[in-house]
Amino acid sequence: MATRLGLSLPQMKQYDIGRDIPAVARAAEEIGYESLWVFERILFPEPARQGLYGIPGLPWPDQYRSVADPLVSLTLAAAVTERARLGTSVLVAPLHVPFQLARALASLDAASGGRVVAGIGTGWSHDEYAAASVAPFEKRGQVLDELLDVCRAVWGPDPVSYEGELTTIAPSVVGPKPAGPIPVLLPANSPKAARRLVDRADGWMPGAAGAEQLAEQWRGLQELAEERGRKEPIQSVLRVNTIYTRDEYKGDDRRPFQGSVAQIVEDLVAHDAVGLEEILIDLQGRVRDADELTDVAAEVFTAARVAGV
Numbered sequence: 001m002a003t004r005l006g007l008s009l010p011q012m013k014q015y016d017i018g019r020d021i022p023a024v025a026r027a028a029e030e031i032g033y034e035s036l037w038v039f040e041r042i043l044f045p046e047p048a049r050q051g052l053y054g055i056p057g058l059p060w061p062d063q064y065r066s067v068a069d070p071l072v073s074l075t076l077a078a079a080v081t082e083r084a085r086l087g088t089s090v091l092v093a094p095l096h097v098p099f100q101l102a103r104a105l106a107s108l109d110a111a112s113g114g115r116v117v118a119g120i121g122t123g124w125s126h127d128e129y130a131a132a133s134v135a136p137f138e139k140r141g142q143v144l145d146e147l148l149d150v151c152r153a154v155w156g157p158d159p160v161s162y163e164g165e166l167t168t169i170a171p172s173v174v175g176p177k178p179a180g181p182i183p184v185l186l187p188a189n190s191p192k193a194a195r196r197l198v199d200r201a202d203g204w205m206p207g208a209a210g211a212e213q214l215a216e217q218w219r220g221l222q223e224l225a226e227e228r229g230r231k232e233p234i235q236s237v238l239r240v241n242t243i244y245t246r247d248e249y250k251g252d253d254r255r256p257f258q259g260s261v262a263q264i265v266e267d268l269v270a271h272d273a274v275g276l277e278e279i280l281i282d283l284q285g286r287v288r289d290a291d292e293l294t295d296v297a298a299e300v301f302t303a304a305r306v307a308g309v
Contacts (some may be wrong), residue, residue, distance in 0.1 A: 003278060004034045004035065006084075006280035007297050008039065009025060010293055012064075013063055013066035018076070019290075021076040022077065023290055023294075024293060026081065027294045028084065032301055035087050035278065036085070037088070037239075037280045038070035043128060044060060050125060050127070086117065087116075087185075089185075089237070093123075093140070094129060094132065094137075095134065097166075098151075098167050102147070107176055110178060117182070118151070120144065121187050122144050146166055154169075158173045159173060160173070183203055185202060185203040185204060185237055194220070198224050203235025203236055204218075205237050206236075211271045218236070235277060236278065237277065238280070240282060242257045243258040246260065261299050264300060265303045265309070268304050283297055
């Protein structure tokens with residue numbers, strides 16, 4: 001069975017979101033992509049007190065100056081597609097009130113006929129936490145745990161009731177319900193996060209940083225699942241952040257998924273050999289506009305399938 005391929009939607013500042021998100025979503029489904037994905041950035045601090053991903057000195061990409069809201073973006077895509085799954089990679093849990101996010105995801109799933117995949121993480125930007133004013137950065141793990149609890153309650157049978165640190169739900173009818181079970185995917189960037197994933201989530205959402213590293217992480221996660229007595233298989237979606245260039249990248253310092261379509265596909269083949277179920281490909285950052293994004297996405301899809309991905 002071929003690995004499922006997904007495409008990230010155009011949320012960044014060079015796009016007209018009302019026009020380009022529906023257009024790219026329709027085109028991606030026609031090309032053959034089986035899922036459409038969004039990410040979350042809510043602000044661009046100037047000056048940045050933290051580097052990108054919390055790495056000192058690493059600059060934030062200029063495209064992050066404007067990133068469309070992830071759930072609005074998925075709603076635009078849902079309205080013009082029929083089959084593609086609609087995924088978040090990722091929603092930053094502590095930027096959202098848990099009850100409201102659970103309801104929004106349920107409504108989107110009901111409206112789209114059960115196509116939502118909820119990739120959720122804890123994020124890294126102190127400025128985003130402060131702006132969202134839901135919880136301090138130091139409580140990010142507890143907020144994620146509470147969100148998982150609240151989602152399970154809100155998506156489950158009525159009456160819904162829950163009492164946690166942030167959320168109190170008196171016994172209530174809460175609808176609409178999702179059309180089907182919404183898969184929840186988590187990263188596993190620490191031992192604690194890996195245990196949370198194995199114990200509480202449906203699947204894993206790693207970022208691509210080299211096929212050998214990915215294979216090692218996947219083996220470790222499967223071993224942990226066996227140790228902890230998990231019965232259900234771990235679903236898996238690999239996130240690929242490309243650094244697309246029209247011509248072949250010639251330097252010896254080429255990073256995974258940096259370069260031309262041929263080089264990106266070469267890396268897709270290597271990572272696909274690890275055996276994950278799905279790969280989402282983010283091409284939006286280094287193209288001029290939605291037309292070029294659609295053309296490159298079609299070229300990557302065709303080349304990847306020819307290469308056996």
